[in-house]
Amino acid sequence: MAGRRELQEINAGSMADIAFLLLVFFLVTTTMDTDLGLARRLPPPLDINQPEPPPIKQRNVFVVLANANDQLLVEGEMTDISELKEKAKEFIANPDNQENLPSKTVINVPFFGDYAVSKQVISLQNDNGTSYDLYIQVQNELAAAYNELRNDLAQNEFGVSYDFLVESKDKAKVKAVRKIFPQRISEAEPKNINIGGK
Amino acid sequence: MSKFSKGKKSRGATISTASLPDIVFMLLFFFMVTTVMREVDLKVKLSQPEASEIEKLENKALVSYIYIGEPNDSKKFGTEPRIQLNDQFAKVSDVAPYIEQKRTEVVEALIPKLITSLKVNKETKMGVITEVKQELRKVQALKINYSTLEKVERKRRR
Numbered sequence: 107m108a109g110r111r112e113l114q115e116i117n118a119g120s121m122a123d124i125a126f127l128l129l130v131f132f133l134v135t136t137t138m139d140t141d142l143g144l145a146r147r148l149p150p151p152l153d154i155n156q157p158e159p160p161p162i163k164q165r166n167v168f169v170v171l172a173n174a175n176d177q178l179l180v181e182g183e184m185t186d187i188s189e190l191k192e193k194a195k196e197f198i199a200n201p202d203n204q205e206n207l208p209s210k211t212v213i214n215v216p217f218f219g220d221y222a223v224s225k226q227v228i229s230l231q232n233d234n235g236t237s238y239d240l241y242i243q244v245q246n247e248l249a250a251a252y253n254e255l256r257n258d259l260a261q262n263e264f265g266v267s268y269d270f271l272v273e274s275k276d277k278a279k280v281k282a283v284r285k286i287f288p289q290r291i292s293e294a295e296p297k298n299i300n301i302g303g304k
Numbered sequence: 305m306s307k308f309s310k311g312k313k314s315r316g317a318t319i320s321t322a323s324l325p326d327i328v329f330m331l332l333f334f335f336m337v338t339t340v341m342r343e344v345d346l347k348v349k350l351s352q353p354e355a356s357e358i359e360k361l362e363n364k365a366l367v368s369y370i371y372i373g374e375p376n377d378s379k380k381f382g383t384e385p386r387i388q389l390n391d392q393f394a395k396v397s398d399v400a401p402y403i404e405q406k407r408t409e410v411v412e413a414l415i416p417k418l419i420t421s422l423k424v425n426k427e428t429k430m431g432v433i434t435e436v437k438q439e440l441r442k443v444q445a446l447k448i449n450y451s452t453l454e455k456v457e458r459k460r461r462r
Contacts, residue, residue, distance in 0.1 A: 115317035129330045141361035141421060143451040151441045174429075234431030238424050241433075242353040242450055249357035296434045 144245055152295065166208045168197045168228045172244060174235025187243050194251035198226045198287060217263060217282045231294035245291070252289045259283055347388050348373035353426040355452040366418050367449075368406040370399065372432060373425030385428045387436065396432070399439040423451040 170190070171179040178185045180193055200207040210222040228248055232241055256268040260283050264271065271279050350373050361367055371388040375381035387394050389402045407415050420440055424433060440448065 113317055116319055129333055141364070141367070141449070141451060142358045142454055143361065143421065143449040144355055144357065145359050145419075145447070145449050148437060148441050148446040148448055150444065150446065232430050232434075234429060234434065236430040237426065238428045238430060238433060239353045239426035241430055242355055242426070242452060245450070246355040246357050246452075246455075253357055296438065 144242065144249065146245070146291075149292075162227055163209070163225075165206055166225045166227055168194060168226065170228065170230045170244060170248075172230075172232040172236045172240055174233045176237055176240045178240075178244070187240070187247060190244065190247040191251045191254070194228065194248055195255055197228075198224065198251060199255055200224050200226075213285075215282050215285050217279060218286065221286055223286055226290060228291045229294060230291055234296075248291055249289070252287055255287050256283050259286060344369070344371075344388075344391050346371065346376070347391075347393065348375055348386060348425065350423055350425050351427075352423065352451055352453050354455040355450075356455040358452055358454060359449075361419065361421060361449055363417075366410065366414060367421050368403060368418065369421050369423055370402075370436060371423045372428055372436065374427070385425070385432050387432070396435045396439055399436055400443045403440065403443050403445045417447075418445065419447045419449055420445050421449045421451050 169179075169181055173179070178187060178190065180190060181197075185193065197207055200210065203210070208224040208226040210224045212220050212222050215221045215223075230244065230248070232244075253268065260266060260268040260271055260279070263283075264279060268280070268283055271283065348371050350371060372385055373388075374383050375386050375393070381393070387396065387399070389398060394402070403418075403420065406418060410418065422433070422436070437448070440446070
């Protein structure tokens with residue numbers, strides 16, 4: 107072509123399409139950083155005037171100790187973190203009604219009728235030198251033990267997993283399952299800290 | 305087919321601005337989606353532990369964050385784990401006023417729903433965390449959340 111170029115009009119009709127394309131692209135790729143974590147409830151502060159709670163029978167308590175070298179002592183035995191969940195599951199459910207595992211009381215639970223619920227309590231005690239990583243792993247394994255038992259129970263009774271019940275907000279059933287396997291993780295009072303705070 | 309002829313038709317043509325609103329809206333939406341309100345500058349190293357039995361933190365307006373870890377600037381602040389509240393280092397005794405401050409910011413009915421999220425570096429020792437937890441118990445801030453990452457390989461969902 108000879109001569110000077112003409113200034114041509116750019117077709118802007120597809121601009122909106124491009125704009126929407128970009129918008130959709132960013133909408134899809136942008137991840138909102140959701141905060142995930144283990145939700146726990148701290149016990150209320152100790153009242154000095156409060157009478158001592160009645161002692162819990164030793165067979166009902168599952169003692170987990172974590173020392174400063176990140177070693178675990180579970181019910182008096184050195185245990186690896188990978189075995190903790192199975193041990194906790196056996197303790198919580200006590201499937202064979204053993205003498206040294208938690209005793210059971212029969213209570214009436216909706217959907218299940220009369221059900222023998224164990225009086226389990228898990229006691230977790232850690233040293234000031236225990237690493238946070240191990241602490242979270244222990245909390246996680248214990249929560250996993252409860253969740254797996256709840257899952258199995260819900261699967262047998264309702265044909266769906268406990269997770270599904272929670273997600274579908276089936277509150278009555280969730281409550282019934284929780285009543286049979288209540289998550290009772292008690293953390294020992296730190297001994298060297300003054301709780302009165304004077 | 306005169307429509308597609310390359311004839312000299314227009315002189316001094318202008319770029320159509322008809323789609324400018326689209327672009328502006330696109331940018332607007334983009335920033336609306338990605339903007340995170342009041343992100344603090346982390347002054348501590350934060351490598352969170354992993355866990356599988358985790359829950360989502362639902363309402364961010366009701367969450368107060370406590371960061372604990374080794375200071376980023378270890379030449380200046382040493383390697384001892386420090387607590388960070390908002391944008392600055394704090395002492396354990398500053399935790400209670402921080403929670404009280406947060407409580408004044410929300411409607412009274414929502415105060416029991418406030419959650420404290422502990423974002424702690426995984427190498428931190430439990431000593432300082434226990435102190436913070438005791439402090440939270442004193443001010444009745446009992447709902448806490450140990451912030452973790454999601455463990456990928458061993459997922460329990462069936």
